[in-house]
Amino acid sequence: MPFGLKNAGAEYQKMVSKVFKEELGEIMEAYIDDMVVKSGTGSDHVAHLEKVFAKMRQVGMRLNPKKSFFCLSSGKFLGFIISERGIEAHPDKCQAVINLKSPSSIKEVQGLTGRIAALSRFISQSAMLCKPFFDLIKKKTQGFEWGPECQEAFGKIKEYLSTPPIISRPINGEPLYLYIATNEEAISTALVREEEGVQKPVYFVSRVLRDAETRYPTIEKNAFAIVVTARKLRPYFQAHPIRVVTTMPLRKALGQFNVAGRLLKWAIELSEFDITYLSRTAYKSQALADFIVQGTSGDFTPVDPDGDRFKYALRVNFNPSHNVAEYEAFIAGLQLVAATGAKSIRIRSDSQLVVNQVLKEYKTQDETLIKYLIKVEQLIGDFDKVLVEHIPRGENETADALSKLAKSELDKERPIIVLEIPSPSIQLLEMVVFQTRHEEEWYSPIWMYLTKGILPQDRNLARKIKRWSLEFTIVEEELCKKGYHHPWLICVGRAKADELLKETHQGICGSHQRPRTLGKRIMRQGYYWPSLRRDAEDLVRRCAQCQFHARISHMPPNNLKPITSPWPFDIWGMDILGPFPQARGNLKFIVVAVEYFTKWIEAKALSLITSQKITDFLEHQIVYRYGIPNAIITDNGRQFTGAPFKNYCRGLGIDINFASVCHPQSNGLAEVSNRTILEGLKKKIEGTKNTWPEYLSEVVWAYNTTPRSATERSPYALVYGMEAVIPMKIVHPTLRTINYSTQRNAERRMEELEVIHELREEASARQAEYQRKMRRAFDKKVAPRHFQPGDLVLRKAAAAGKHIGKMDPVWDGPFEIVKSAGKKAFYLKDAQGKVLANSWNASDLRKFYP
Known part of the structure; x- marks a missing residue:
């Protein structure tokens, strides 16, 4: 080429x-x-x-x-020295930095940072050491000024590179440990491997935080440090299991996907790697981890384990009482000694209260001190031999001196390590106790069998546990179940399950999903418990927001129950049609009455639809013509609920059956008649629309003389026992009109009246068969909803006449059912105890779960 x-x-x-x-x-x-x-x-x-x-x-x-x-046993490759000891920085590169003079220009500072960047793999906290150089480069427009801070940092780098660490080469597949250190301006990590109990560095990563990143919370800075390291050392993260050693709850922050913002993005990015989070269980290991990350430039000097004495000073970052502070020192000492692997311990304390409470000489009554005592007893249980002694204050001068030093700034040359306690130790105790209460959970038998081999005494139950446990295993002290969408599902107990359901359903990342989606989402996040689907259904069913914004079901809640009338003019349905375009005489409305047996219609145009006008129509158009009916079915309009109409009906013994609010099906025949009249008027009118009253009688006459599907007879025939003579028979005579004879017609009329009862019985039978077919087709679509007095329900907001915006709930309430009004209608009572005036049909209600 x-x-x-x-x-x-x-x-x-x-x-x-x-x-x-x-x-x-x-x-x-x-x-x-x-x-x-x-x-x-x-x-x-x-x-x-x-x-x-x-x-x-x-x-x-x-x-x-x-x-x-x-x-060669060692040699140069890609700018590094490779040998059996590991990977070493090239001496020429280190010497080039050591031999440099203090920079005198911005360009020389940039050259210095470039040389250091080439060696950054070997330099712990390189970003923090070079921070003064970066600040100087940013201020290049303000002139060059190499100050004491830059010179001090330059000296530290030269000193560090004079004896750079040897980087160890990891073995394929072995776990690597990641330690993190953060401060206000930079993040640093150290990737190390463990060989024969000794941890050796593999790679140092450091980065200066930008302006916005400096304001991240501490836990997010730690998570960001892992992300930065994973991006830079991607081959290491792909080839090795990574064990992150930290005091932060990063496993909870990055181990689940129901968090929000940056943490969610980082959690998804890190999910491809095999990362496990380990807790620093003792202050000594924490100090060791910080030393590994921070190098020898920290504010403390580690003491050789062969020395006679280790000196630690505690700085408590909360406001404890004197006794609490004594317990914190007691616990810290136990943790430090336990970290060394010691099995025997002798404790000398000048706190008479703490010593005697530990020795059970004093009774502990304070709740806080009881928790501390439990913590101490747990730590003491890790030792084979423990001796606790009380000594006078005067014999404990060393501890007093250390406590005073902890309150001040320590001299960096003193062999003393200050350990900070950010929060009470008993908080960790409460968390651990909560997490280890396996005996009260559903998975207790499985946990006992897998961890201790204990089975229930019942043979059938024991056999069931054995077979069921094949699907479970213990992973990092967590019971996990084999999954299909997820390799392992963490088994959770009742309390955590409720928390997961609520957070996933209505938390920061929740959108009130339906039960099936909610259950799938939790399983895909890696959690399991046997009643997950049932619990999800129960939570969604009881969620107030889900109930108020639930979709409106258009499926009928109950079977069809047609209204039947035993004989003509027994039951009438009444309704108002309009308003129409104003006609002569200010006519704008039509009052319609339809008889339920014969389907006969009476209609009249009105200018006003007051209660008195409707009463006059009932009196003159129905009572005076067809007699007093047994019942009238109407809606809840004021003209029907007004005093004149109700008093008139009450005086004649007429029952008024009000249809449920916003449920026209309760008076279905009247609604169908209204539609027929309206369609007939629209087709009749030509030209101006205000001539509709002129065609009202024609439309009603056409309806009454037309056979209906339900009876196969016209309403006229069922009322008068004969078919009406329509104008067409006059224009085009039929045999009936050609052979008309007054005497013969009178005789035949008497014969028809004799059999009119039979005619009506046939019509009634046909109507019953028609209603049976209609009911069978209707009932296939029924989704039953059962209510009873005392139930809490929601009602459709639109049915109550409320304006419903895009973001408004479609249901309002809750209300309590007072009593049934018959045929799946109910009277309701609001939260103040007021009974609503009208009944409500079951189709406008849904059960409310508090």
Whole structure:
């Protein structure tokens, strides 16, 4: 390939990777034209070289003898020194920084930071050390000023690079440990591996925080440090299990996807890696971890374990009482000694109260001190031999001196470590006690069987537990179940299950999903308990927001119950139609009455629809013509609920049956008649719309003389026992009109009246069959809803006449059912105890779950 081509390097690397694809990563490493053959022993090395040379001869590759070196125990590769000890920084690069003079310009500072960046893998907290240089570069427009802070940082870097650490090479698949340190301006991490109980650094990562990042909470800074490290060291994170050692609850923050904002984004980004979060269980391990990350530049000096004495000073960052402070010191000492692996301990304290409470000489009554005592007893249980002694205050001068030092700034040269206690230790105790209460949960038998091999005494139950436990395992002290969408599902108890349901359903990332979606979402997040689906249904059913904004079901709540009349003119349905365009005489409305047996219609145009006008219509159009009816069905309009109409009906013994609010099906025949009249008027009118009263009688006459589907007879025939003579029979005579005879007609009329009862019975039978077919088709769509007095219900807001906006709830309430009004209608009572005036149909109600 000719020199100078832009893709020459990439093509050459592709060729090398293709030729040595079997050797790369095993016995050979290559980066473009830098290649190295690696072997564990000399004999293996000869065989490996022979294999590589054979591949080179096969493809015709040649080597430059002057640039080739063989059988080296250490050598330079890609700017680093590789040896059996590990990876070392190139001495020339370190010496180049050490020999540098203090920069005298911005350009020289930039050159210095560039050299340090090339060695950043070996420098712990390099970003924090170089922070003064970065600040100086940012101020280049204000002039160059190399101050004492820059000179001090420059000196620390030179001192550090004089003895740089040796980076260890990890073994494929072994776990690596990540330690984190953060402050207000930078984040630093150290990736280490453990070999024979000794932790060796693999890579140091450091980064200066930007302006917005400096305001992250501490837990987010720690999470951000993991993300930055994972991005920079992606090959390490992909090839090794990562164990993050931290005091922060990062497992909860990044181990679930029901968080919001940056943490959710980072959790998704880190989910592809095998990351486990380990807690720093003792202050000594915390100090060790901080020392690994911060290097030797911290404010304390570790003491050799072979020394006679370790000095620790405690600084409590909350406001404890004197006795609480004594207990905190007692607990801290136990934790530090336990971290060393000691099995015997002698404790000398000048607190008479604490010593005697631990020895059970004094009774502990204070609730806070009881919790501290439980914590102490748990820690003491880790030792084989414990001796607790009380000593006078005067014999404890060393501890007094340390307590005074903890309240002040310590001299960096003093061999004293100050340990800070951010919060009471008993908070951790309460959390641990809560998490380990397995005996009260559903998974108790499985947990006992998997951890201790204990089975219930009942043989059938024991056999069931054995078979069921095959689906479970213990992962990091958590009971997990095998899943299909998720490798392992963490088993949770009742309290945590309720918390997960509420947070997922109505928390920051919740959107009030339906039960099935809610259950799936929780399972996909990696949680399990047997009643998940049932609990999700119960939570959604009882969620107030879900109930008030629930979809309106258009399925009928109960079976169809048609209204039947035993004989003509027994039951009438009345309704108001309009308003129409104002006609002559200010007519705007039509009052309609339909008889339920014969389907006969009476209608009249009105200018006003007052209660008195409706009463006059009932009196003159119905009572005076067809007699007093047994019952009238109306809606809840004021004209029907007014005093004149109700008093008139009461005086004649007429029952008024009011339809449920916003439920026209209760007076269905009247509604159908209204539709028929309206359609007839629209088709009749030509020209101006205010002539509709002129055609009202024609439309009503056409309806009354037309056979109905339910009876197969016209209303006229069922009322008068004969079919009406319509105008067409006069224009085009039929046999009935041609052979008309007064005497014969009178005789035939008497015969028809004799059999009119039979005619009506036939019509009644046909109507019953028609209603049966209609009821059978209707009942297929029924979704039953059962209510009884005392139930709490919601009603449709639109049915109550409320304006419903886009964001308004479609249901209002709750209300209590007082009594049934018959045929799935109910009277309601509001929260103040006031009974609503009208009844409400079950189709406008839904049960409310508090």
